[in-house]
Amino acid sequence: MYDFTYHKPTSVADAVALLAADPDAKPISGGHTLLPALKHRLNKPSALIDLSGIAELKGIKREGDAIVIGGMTRHADVATSAEVKAAIPVLAYMATVIGDTQVRNRGTIGGSVANNDPAADYPAAVLGLGATIITSKRRIAADEFFLGMFTTALEEGELLTGVSFPIPEKAGYAKMRNPASRYVMAGALVSKGPMGVRVAINGAGPCVFRQAAMEAALSSNWSADAVAAIKQDADGLNADIHGSAEYRAHLVTVMAKRAVINAG
Amino acid sequence: MNVVAPFEGIGASLRRKEDSRFLQGHGNYVDDMDRPGQVCAWILRSPHAHALLRSVDVAVARAMPGVVGVFTGADTQAAGLGGIPCGWQIHNKDGSPMAEPPHPVLAHERVRHVGDPVALVIAETRAQARDAAEAINVDYETLEPSVTMAQALRPGATPIHEGVAGNLCYDWHIGDKAIVDAAFAAAQKVVGLDLTNNRLVPNAMEPRAAVGEFDRYSGDYTLYTTSQNPHVIRLLMSAHVLKLPESKVRVVAPDVGGGFGSKIYHYAEEALVCWGSAQVKRPVKWVADRTEAFMSDAHGRDHVSRAEFAFDAQGKILALRVATQANMGAYLSTFAPCVPTYLYATLLAGCYATPVIYAEVKAVFTNTVPVDAYRGAGRPEATYLLERLMDVSARELGIDRVELRRRNFIAVDAFPYQTPVALQYDSGDYQTTLAAGLETADWDGFETRRAEAARRGKLRGIGISTYVEACGIAPSAVVGSLGARAGLYEVGTIRVHPTGSVTVLTGAHSHGQGHETTFAQLVADKLGVPTAQVDIVHGDTAKVPFGMGTYGSRSMAVGGSAMMKAMDKIIAKGKRIAAHLMEASVEDIEFDRGTFRVAGTDKTKALVDISVAAYVPHNYPIDEIEPGLEETAFYDPKNFTYPGGCHIAEVEIDTDTGHVAMVNFTAVDDVGRVINPMIVEGQVQGGVAQGIGQALMEACLYDDQGQLVSGSMMDYAMPRAEDIAPVSVATHVTLCTHNPLGVKGCGEVGAIGSPPAVINAVVDALRDYGVRHLDMPATAPKIFAIIQGGQKLAAE
Numbered sequence A: 001m002y003d004f005t006y007h008k009p010t011s012v013a014d015a016v017a018l019l020a021a022d023p024d025a026k027p028i029s030g031g032h033t034l035l036p037a038l039k040h041r042l043n044k045p046s047a048l049i050d051l052s053g054i055a056e057l058k059g060i061k062r063e064g065d066a067i068v069i070g071g072m073t074r075h076a077d078v079a080t081s082a083e084v085k086a087a088i089p090v091l092a093y094m095a096t097v098i099g100d101t102q103v104r105n106r107g108t109i110g111g112s113v114a115n116n117d118p119a120a121d122y123p124a125a126v127l128g129l130g131a132t133i134i135t136s137k138r139r140i141a142a143d144e145f146f147l148g149m150f151t152t153a154l155e156e157g158e159l160l161t162g163v164s165f166p167i168p169e170k171a172g173y174a175k176m177r178n179p180a181s182r183y184v185m186a187g188a189l190v191s192k193g194p195m196g197v198r199v200a201i202n203g204a205g206p207c208v209f210r211q212a213a214m215e216a217a218l219s220s221n222w223s224a225d226a227v228a229a230i231k232q233d234a235d236g237l238n239a240d241i242h243g244s245a246e247y248r249a250h251l252v253t254v255m256a257k258r259a260v261i262n263a264g
Numbered sequence B: 001m002n003v004v005a006p007f008e009g010i011g012a013s014l015r016r017k018e019d020s021r022f023l024q025g026h027g028n029y030v031d032d033m034d035r036p037g038q039v040c041a042w043i044l045r046s047p048h049a050h051a052l053l054r055s056v057d058v059a060v061a062r063a064m065p066g067v068v069g070v071f072t073g074a075d076t077q078a079a080g081l082g083g084i085p086c087g088w089q090i091h092n093k094d095g096s097p098m099a100e101p102p103h104p105v106l107a108h109e110r111v112r113h114v115g116d117p118v119a120l121v122i123a124e125t126r127a128q129a130r131d132a133a134e135a136i137n138v139d140y141e142t143l144e145p146s147v148t149m150a151q152a153l154r155p156g157a158t159p160i161h162e163g164v165a166g167n168l169c170y171d172w173h174i175g176d177k178a179i180v181d182a183a184f185a186a187a188q189k190v191v192g193l194d195l196t197n198n199r200l201v202p203n204a205m206e207p208r209a210a211v212g213e214f215d216r217y218s219g220d221y222t223l224y225t226t227s228q229n230p231h232v233i234r235l236l237m238s239a240h241v242l243k244l245p246e247s248k249v250r251v252v253a254p255d256v257g258g259g260f261g262s263k264i265y266h267y268a269e270e271a272l273v274c275w276g277s278a279q280v281k282r283p284v285k286w287v288a289d290r291t292e293a294f295m296s297d298a299h300g301r302d303h304v305s306r307a308e309f310a311f312d313a314q315g316k317i318l319a320l321r322v323a324t325q326a327n328m329g330a331y332l333s334t335f336a337p338c339v340p341t342y343l344y345a346t347l348l349a350g351c352y353a354t355p356v357i358y359a360e361v362k363a364v365f366t367n368t369v370p371v372d373a374y375r376g377a378g379r380p381e382a383t384y385l386l387e388r389l390m391d392v393s394a395r396e397l398g399i400d401r402v403e404l405r406r407r408n409f410i411a412v413d414a415f416p417y418q419t420p421v422a423l424q425y426d427s428g429d430y431q432t433t434l435a436a437g438l439e440t441a442d443w444d445g446f447e448t449r450r451a452e453a454a455r456r457g458k459l460r461g462i463g464i465s466t467y468v469e470a471c472g473i474a475p476s477a478v479v480g481s482l483g484a485r486a487g488l489y490e491v492g493t494i495r496v497h498p499t500g501s502v503t504v505l506t507g508a509h510s511h512g513q514g515h516e517t518t519f520a521q522l523v524a525d526k527l528g529v530p531t532a533q534v535d536i537v538h539g540d541t542a543k544v545p546f547g548m549g550t551y552g553s554r555s556m557a558v559g560g561s562a563m564m565k566a567m568d569k570i571i572a573k574g575k576r577i578a579a580h581l582m583e584a585s586v587e588d589i590e591f592d593r594g595t596f597r598v599a600g601t602d603k604t605k606a607l608v609d610i611s612v613a614a615y616v617p618h619n620y621p622i623d624e625i626e627p628g629l630e631e632t633a634f635y636d637p638k639n640f641t642y643p644g645g646c647h648i649a650e651v652e653i654d655t656d657t658g659h660v661a662m663v664n665f666t667a668v669d670d671v672g673r674v675i676n677p678m679i680v681e682g683q684v685q686g687g688v689a690q691g692i693g694q695a696l697m698e699a700c701l702y703d704d705q706g707q708l709v710s711g712s713m714m715d716y717a718m719p720r721a722e723d724i725a726p727v728s729v730a731t732h733v734t735l736c737t738h739n740p741l742g743v744k745g746c747g748e749v750g751a752i753g754s755p756p757a758v759i760n761a762v763v764d765a766l767r768d769y770g771v772r773h774l775d776m777p778a779t780a781p782k783i784f785a786i787i788q789g790g791q792k793l794a795a796e
């Protein structure tokens, strides 16, 4: 770790002001991605703006036909929320399979979604449920948010303050874990609801993406068999020591099938 | 009165005494040591696998804030520091000694693996030392690396060490090739197999750490280090590297969080913090981070082998022929040369009555981290080879795999059994452990479970491994004749205090094994002293007379035996004192668990009466016996010990993904006498977990430039609890015939017996897919490719 200054603002406005004043400052939520990067000296922010003191960033509430989760809400809170379990059980389930207990007690939805790790879980929920990202200055549709590996539509100094998930009719999630990191090798979140039929694939590619052919198939026939026949193109998928692009492409179909089964 | 209640002696599943402090977070580890005036070290490591060091410019680094010293290989050479010594010398087939190139504490002129230490930076804080290390300007001229053994052995490969032709450390063999070849020529059937034993990263929970403290007024050095054998470190470091009298060096290995072999060896950082402390005249602490652990702790395994069995018409093994290449990495670590020879090839009889065996082993230098003993060391490699070859043979001979093993077992009445590869097994009963394993695992009911799994769309497989290993290392004269540069006895001191409590000083070192409990149980059993009044002192050369440390499942067999010998001396002296106090003759004094009795009478003295008399010798045979009640014994074992047993794994494969799930694991081991069943169970389960890790998940991988691709937990797959099946552990005991406890050892059996059982189960699960063999780890994509292709993976 290199030296940095540390701020702990108590409002989003103060945090945004601190970020605006220092282009090399970085927000920190749970720190479970940022701190390892700092310890490895892969990142050298001049200051850390700790968001954990901002009460307005925490919490889960139902707003009409949506569940709105504050950016600083930890995975463990989502996993155990009665509100989430009742309205969007797939989201609560997803939160239970992120990392391990320690990770879930620190990691936050804001940090995860803003980071957009290709192997992270939450981006599949955001895209697959057609959520809206709420930031310190605007609302961004999920389809416009994830731009590429570790890249989002967030601008310099813009904070993710929450995510609004429309309540689906049904939704399911399945993933294959990377045996080492336990992040996602390939995963699928399928849903049917106010945002239509959506299939979001995480882990397999450089960025979470929608699987159009599967969406079309499920729209006309919501069944595991409908997606089982659809092959994912391996072109452009991730390949590493844990699996080739072809293997991941195959997993996409398997996980989509399982996600549909899990959706019920 | 003889009161030991509740029973705490041999055979009691006593809770571990040490756990109270560990579970409350009050263990005392090296990183917990903070010495007055301490500064911190950071080691700059090579980013290249193979390069010439054209220059190392430390001028900027020296001027950085907080820096108190920056040293390079040129400095350590100029100071006359020796290289890291190797503790074992193997001889080539032609009788010439192995190549033993220098292993400098800081790279000099050349770096040979990613992680090779290049400079030592000492500063007020760790961050400052690291900042300064980043400011060191190294001019590397990269050379072609030899990452694999095949690359290193290829004609024209760049030599890694000057003067080491063909990157070959040694070319060794055992057995009579002509006799074995003749047996093959006469065989009814020959079955061969090519296989690799995957390279592993040990990953003890606590990374290595060292604090060096030089006292400039006394000239004494103290090293606090994460070691499994502090006396050995003191010996190697003082005699070979720092060139100091041993009496000037104290080595303390306090609580250590796991070793698995990786903390046996003398590492450069230990010498560097000591020498560095003398240079900067302040204590110096170094603590590895996990990244450094991956690229500087000695790795394990990494064999490539060809093995063949010759059979007669009845499926009896006539001969075994093995050719193995063993990766040494870039330098010879302390024990490295003996692992693929005397801990591997000598185990190739396994539990079978193979009449003749020939094995040749080429040890190869590569531009990778040094490889050395890792839990099991050589014996897992031998067991994996034999037990895979056994399964392949059974299939190709058309003989049931259990039956083929039974037919070839060394019979229970054949002990002591002389193998054709030097070792003589003292005892064992392989048929019984096999029968118990089959019964516990419900082997006969497997096909029903397989059919049930098939209905769920899963491929279920069952696999067996029957093994023997050699531990309790080792008889000094034997290992000396085999190239060891040390004796492998152990030392124990029993100090009975005036009021009857006991302190044990042992040369064994506990880094997870539970010695504070099991050693205390020996004292409770023999001297009748409650374990609460027995303290075990280990890990400090200033307190313990001497010792060879803990590895090779030797602590109880050798260290425990030394304690038993020392207790015999206590009892002998106690009898003389008791005879005096009770006015009887020594020959008439009997001793049993704390009570001295005049035979045939009710006249008794408790141990405490004797200890009081010994330390307050008012009424004492002072002319004949010295006061005090403390005895030391060195115990040199007469032979290795030979645990054996049967491991059975049951797996289920998800055909959609290729993922292998462990669903059941049965271990029936003969570990000799069991001192604490709970601890044995834990040791076996831990070993099995590591074996499952090796079989299914762990792979230390380098890219073609010698970069460690699986260099962190993000890419190196360690097993978690969810990856380990319920492990059922049972023991069937045949006693070791040559040590006073009858113990064999339980620390490594789990890691030795389990990998082939798991792979045999995986291959069995895939029986309809034409798989002859697959190499570890059996990862999901590998299995999926087999399922998808239905293709034959094996050679031939």
Ligand SMILES: Cc1cc2nc3c(=O)[nH]c(=O)nc-3n(C[C@H](O)[C@H](O)[C@H](O)COP(=O)(O)OP(=O)(O)OC[C@H]3O[C@@H](n4cnc5c(N)ncnc54)[C@H](O)[C@@H]3O)c2cc1C
Residues within 6 Å of the ligand: A026, A027, A028, A029, A030, A031, A032, A033, A034, A035, A051, A071, A075, A097, A098, A099, A100, A103, A104, A106, A107, A108, A109, A110, A111, A112, A113, A114, A115, A119, A120, A121, A122, A154, A158, A159, A160, A161, A181, A182, A183, A184
């Ligand atoms: C051992 C381990 C295992 C893990 N396993 C998984 C897994 O299986 N699946 C998974 O999905 N994740 C996993 N994670 C990641 C973890 O769950 C967190 O989601 C992740 O670390 C990001 O959340 P955080 O709160 O820790 O973010 P931080 O580390 O605090 O921040 C991450 C990045 O986002 C930025 N940032 C943070 N908050 C905001 C904000 N509100 N607005 C804008 N930018 C912001 C930071 O500046 C930083 O660049 C794992 C992490 C660890 C350490």
